[in-house]
Amino acid sequence: MRLKSLRVTLSSFLATILLIACTQLTPLSQISQQPTVQSSTLLISAAASLDEALQEITPIYTQANSNQTINYNLAASGALQQQIEQGAPADVFISAANKQMDALEKKGLLASGTRKNLLTNQLVLIIPKQASVSLTDFQQLVKPEVKRITVGEPRSVPVGQYATEVLQNLGILEQVQAKFVLGNNVKSVLTAVETGDVDAGIVYITDAKSSDRVTIVTTADERLHSPILYPIAVLNSSKSLDAAKQYVDFLQSPPAKAVFEKYGFGIAKS
Amino acid sequence: MLIPNLSPLWISLKVSLLATAITFVLGTVVAYSMYCYHSKWRSLIEGILIAPLILPPTVVGFILLMLLGKNGILGQILAQCNLRLVFTWYAAVLAAIIVAFPLMYRAALGAFEQIDPVLLDAARLDGASEAEVFCYIALPLAIPGILAGVVLTFARALGEFGATLMLAGNIPGQTQTMPMAIYFAVEAGAIQEGWFWTIAVVCISLVGIVAINSWKI
Numbered sequence: 001m002r003l004k005s006l007r008v009t010l011s012s013f014l015a016t017i018l019l020i021a022c023t024q025l026t027p028l029s030q031i032s033q034q035p036t037v038q039s040s041t042l043l044i045s046a047a048a049s050l051d052e053a054l055q056e057i058t059p060i061y062t063q064a065n066s067n068q069t070i071n072y073n074l075a076a077s078g079a080l081q082q083q084i085e086q087g088a089p090a091d092v093f094i095s096a097a098n099k100q101m102d103a104l105e106k107k108g109l110l111a112s113g114t115r116k117n118l119l120t121n122q123l124v125l126i127i128p129k130q131a132s133v134s135l136t137d138f139q140q141l142v143k144p145e146v147k148r149i150t151v152g153e154p155r156s157v158p159v160g161q162y163a164t165e166v167l168q169n170l171g172i173l174e175q176v177q178a179k180f181v182l183g184n185n186v187k188s189v190l191t192a193v194e195t196g197d198v199d200a201g202i203v204y205i206t207d208a209k210s211s212d213r214v215t216i217v218t219t220a221d222e223r224l225h226s227p228i229l230y231p232i233a234v235l236n237s238s239k240s241l242d243a244a245k246q247y248v249d250f251l252q253s254p255p256a257k258a259v260f261e262k263y264g265f266g267i268a269k270s
Numbered sequence: 271m272l273i274p275n276l277s278p279l280w281i282s283l284k285v286s287l288l289a290t291a292i293t294f295v296l297g298t299v300v301a302y303s304m305y306c307y308h309s310k311w312r313s314l315i316e317g318i319l320i321a322p323l324i325l326p327p328t329v330v331g332f333i334l335l336m337l338l339g340k341n342g343i344l345g346q347i348l349a350q351c352n353l354r355l356v357f358t359w360y361a362a363v364l365a366a367i368i369v370a371f372p373l374m375y376r377a378a379l380g381a382f383e384q385i386d387p388v389l390l391d392a393a394r395l396d397g398a399s400e401a402e403v404f405c406y407i408a409l410p411l412a413i414p415g416i417l418a419g420v421v422l423t424f425a426r427a428l429g430e431f432g433a434t435l436m437l438a439g440n441i442p443g444q445t446q447t448m449p450m451a452i453y454f455a456v457e458a459g460a461i462q463e464g465w466f467w468t469i470a471v472v473c474i475s476l477v478g479i480v481a482i483n484s485w486k487i
Contacts, residue, residue: 076457078457078458078459079457081459082456082457082459085459103459147354148357150439153440153454153457153458155454155457155458155459155460156454156457156458156459178443180441180442181357181439181440181441182439182440182441182442182454183440184435184440184453184454184457192439195335195339195340195341196339196340196341197335197339197340197356197357198357
């Protein structure tokens with residue numbers, strides 16, 4: 001009796017596996033018979049600050065190119081750089097600073113001739129909408145009432161690197177450093193200010209504009225930090241180089257530019 | 271090899287030792303209370319106590335942040351007393367206590383359940399108060415199991431990352447623990463620094479386990 005039920009279980013198990021194997025195999029063989037159809041999935045590793053703008057651009061792109069699927073990996077540019085160096089299967093990289101792109105270029109990971117400057121951005125000081133301490137400029141961050149300031153982790157998060165440059169050039173970095181809470185990307189910096197758990201934060205103007213829970217205090221003078229440039233490039237490990245180049249071209253076309261500008265980005269002069 | 275700033279080591283030790291001490295007392299007392307407590311609510315209460323073990327640390331961190339943040343219920347009460355918990359090292363201790371508590375609790379409960387209840391009843395018959403039964407009979411008999419719980423608690427507290435990062439933030443010299451230092455070193459491509467802290471965590475964990483094992487023998 002027991003043996004019989006065991007046999008039934010085993011055979012039904014085998015049948016299930018066969019069934020799964022068959023359903024998995026059929027489309028595969030179909031694909032191999034029609035190699036001319038160009039359908040590809042692109043993985044775009046992009047700086048976290050581009051989140052909303054790229055989400056809006058994607059449907060416009062895929063409408064015109066219905067055979068392509070676009071996936072995003074949004075994080076701090078430094079983290080993305082590390083992932084790509086360790087072999088992450090990304091097709092396109094959009095960094096929020098030259099430093100990370102330079103590192104990849106030096107290692108020969110970029111497809112030659114594809115690197116371009118895509119966008120520019122500005123740096124702002126923000127406080128929570130219902131702020132307990134009101135500020136009017138960067139200098140006031142030294143005030144003792146300002147207990148916590150959140151900035152990006154300077155080594156891996158470009159917005160943190162620009163923020164420390166500004167504070168350094170204003171000569172107040174040493175005084176405010178002890179108040180730093182270091183975020184792992186620009187969005188975590190924004191959130192900490194939104195929830196009011198910190199007194200102030202330094203983010204891009206595009207992030208500040210996307211939130212109705214923060215107030216922009218002031219924009220940093222562009223002479224106080226290195227230019228905020230968003231370089232873009234196709235990675236030479238990409239399996240769909242042509243599709244990736246097509247996507248990069250699209251980001252530089254007027255419809256994409258209109259979306260970027262709507263979110264407050266500047267268009268880089270190439 | 272360049273030695274980085276050692277503050278993550280001291281912060282990690284401070285946070286996990288304090289968290290372990292508090293969790294040890296809390297976990298043991300709660301486990302003993304649950305051991306003596308029998309009602310239909312028992313499994314529900316136990317479920318809530320164990321929850322941090324089965325939930326992702328980010329869920330624990332998120333709930334704590336919503337409760338203790340500036341706009342959270344507890345956060346507003348704290349603010350009235352002019353206290354701020356989020357982004358301080360106390361928040362790291364709290365996060366470590368909450369994620370490690372189930373381990374201490376389960377180990378202690380298991381240890382109490384191993385005790386022959388006749389022994390406890392015999393003490394009660396001889397006139398011992400409940401506190402005396404706990405201190406002189408139950409606790410000494412349960413010590414090996416409780417000790418195992420302490421080791422697990424310390425290891426979990428030392429390794430806590432997700433909830434700590436959300437609640438205590440990454441503040442070098444104040445709340446940046448060793449796991450956090452590793453994470454941010456790797457993100458910044460500082461592989462040597464990542465190795466340094468990885469080796470430090472492995473050494474501390476191994477030394478802790480070896481010390482406890484040799485002490486038991």
